[in-house]
Amino acid sequence: MALFQRLRAPRRPIGHALIACLLLIALALSACASSTSGGGASSSAPIRIGFSITETGPQSAPAKFDLQGYQLGADAINAQGGLLGRKVQLVYYDDQGSASTAVQLYQRLITSDKVDLLVGPYQTDLTSAIAPLVTRYKMAMPAMAANLEPFSGRYPYLVQSITQTPRYMIPVIDLAATKGYKTLALLIQDTAFPLELAQGIKQEAAARGIRVVFEATYPADTNDFTALVLKAGAAKPDMIIGATYLADAEGIIRAARASNVNAKLFAFSIGPVEPEFGSALGNAANGILGTTLWFPTLKTAGNAEFVQNFRARFGRDPDYHAAMAYATMQALAAAVKMAGSLDQTKIRDAYLKLDLQTVAGEFKLNNLGQQLGYQSYVLQWQNGKQELVWPPAVATSPVQLPHPNW
Template sequence: MSASALLLTACSGGSGGGGPDDPIVIGVSLPLTGDFSEPGKGVQRGYEAWVSAVNENGGLLGREVELRVLDDQSSADRVVQDYEALIAHYEVDLVFGPFSTRLVVPSARVAEEYGMLFVEPAGAAEAVFEQGFENLFYAAPAIAQDHYAHLADHILSLPEDQRPRTVAVASMDDPFAQGTAHGLRDRLAEAGLDIVVDETYPPNTTDFAGIAAKIDDSGADMVIGGTQYQDAVNLIVALRQLNYQPQIAAFSTAPTNPEFPVAIGDRTEGILAPTGYTPDADWPSNVAFVEHYTEMFGGPPAEDEANAYTTGQVVAAAVEAVGCAEQGECQQRLVDWLRENEVDTVVGPLSWDAQGRPQSAHLIQQYVDGEVSIVLPEDTAEAPFVHPKPEW
């Protein structure tokens, strides 16, 4: 591991495990370069905002907090090396999780081996929770398969003459992207809707003409995209070129990206997406978070930043309740406390099952009058659900 890979954020300092006057050192590996570098930097900003806010309010257990960050270069092999180094060599007191399911699973294995509490902001795929991890907690409202729970409930509550009857699904071969799409697909199929197209494509796909043609030929009332960003843009453009006009169109990840309307143009109206966060939420800690984050970075936080900040809140709640923050027996006490308690966060109150799955649901956003607004569930809606979707 090169010295250049090491970044020190917040106050300077060395290894963890110090006395009551020493900082609490938190280690994390993030994809600051490579395929996941953009969201990885967002997670870093969220962690930095949390450290800054905590230190401004007296730290944890009266001690300053220090963040030690390594760049895993978006590599699963590298992330394992990083967490080994953070825990065994640098002897950090606590660890936070990295970005992406592909990096969370191998890093969680390292944390489990060392008996470390492992709260993570971005491993949402069901596969994460099928590994038998006993120390892992996901710091967001719901896992990928449940992201569309509110949308499924709404569709199935519609009168028969308004409900879509046929569904087309196109998903990237990625645990998170497929998880979001297939969770909604399966709910609708169980209720009797007909899945007329169900395609999976490689992550590097750029030509969506063939998939778009299948969807168009099916005449499906609804289209579900298990997408990241560029693939969603390319698929929507291909569907528009064929003048395919669904009643409902839902795509994961991409519509919440600020660049999405720039790429799509003025045809975003009615497009849906799940989100675990909105900066407009009135949770008490969120109001303070948005203000603090905006002051630090010049604009409001997005979902990746919020989930990172939530990770800090979850760990801090356990540390303050248990009264310790170091390697060893303390880690199991932190895990045990989180198993039994609910934590108030910027994404709302969180609690978890035995596998670390959060027991809530994502909000549903939709482009309404050119703006992204929460439309489901109805008791938190900022705008009415638009159905059927206007032509794109």
């Protein structure tokens, strides 16, 4: 205040040189403020999209497909001119599959890195852990968490970018019903996604007149499935279905084969969809069913180009995780363009209004942010490769059932 008074009431006239100096200082301060202020639409700096991903840990195989889908999606956005006249840049860290680490990393992304946009990590457990943080900072975030709880209205800035968990294995139950199978043994990993998936399986089975004759959960770090599989086999079910990830799906198959436990149908949620499933199990993979949310032969918008570009960029075929992540980036771009700014509430509202055709199918939400558009399909390992077998309208090969004895 004293400086302000001295400038207003100087004791002697201020020279032209001093006035010019003060003007130069003011201009310099103004330029500095403009260059360090939060990114506006006129800034040439890239729009930064932050997330954590499981690059190491038990779930790293499917999570790396998520990462590559995000990367290819960012490439596509930039090839089309970016967002709001700016390129996009990914900022990501390895959460190692740890919920506590994911929370720390999203805190860093929001408060230290000050990213402009967020997308979600791999796994429902991690999304549930970061949901309160994302909501507190009011950051709109599309998340590839299939369970419904994070999108039940408690966390209004989250939107679901993948098929709802209860719908994952409905096509498997439909297929089993057409074959007249009546009994089911259900093996469930004791984590968030498999537990909710199991509820969906049981509800659909009951609706189709299929009876659960054996049910058991097991810890995520289980390595020996022999006793579990023998108990399931003793119930003589028509089907053995696993609410699983990759490692436990492989473990259950190895134990069933070693113990000569047979069923007419073996199906697993996450596991058979991964290329590693076939390379790890060899001939034992043949005949096994899995669920997928996408397939390279589907006639979805831009799918053939996506597959071609993914192979060129990463030297391997995509799986459904990669396709869903790429579709997430497609939805993010559409929401930001609809919002016309980086205002997070406007972007969240734009997500809820989208009805978008992506490589994974139709992206469409209800007013809670739950996914309504995407569906699931059944694949089967046949002669060492994956074939889409259900529903028949999109199948690349007829389903081969019953499962042959080991």
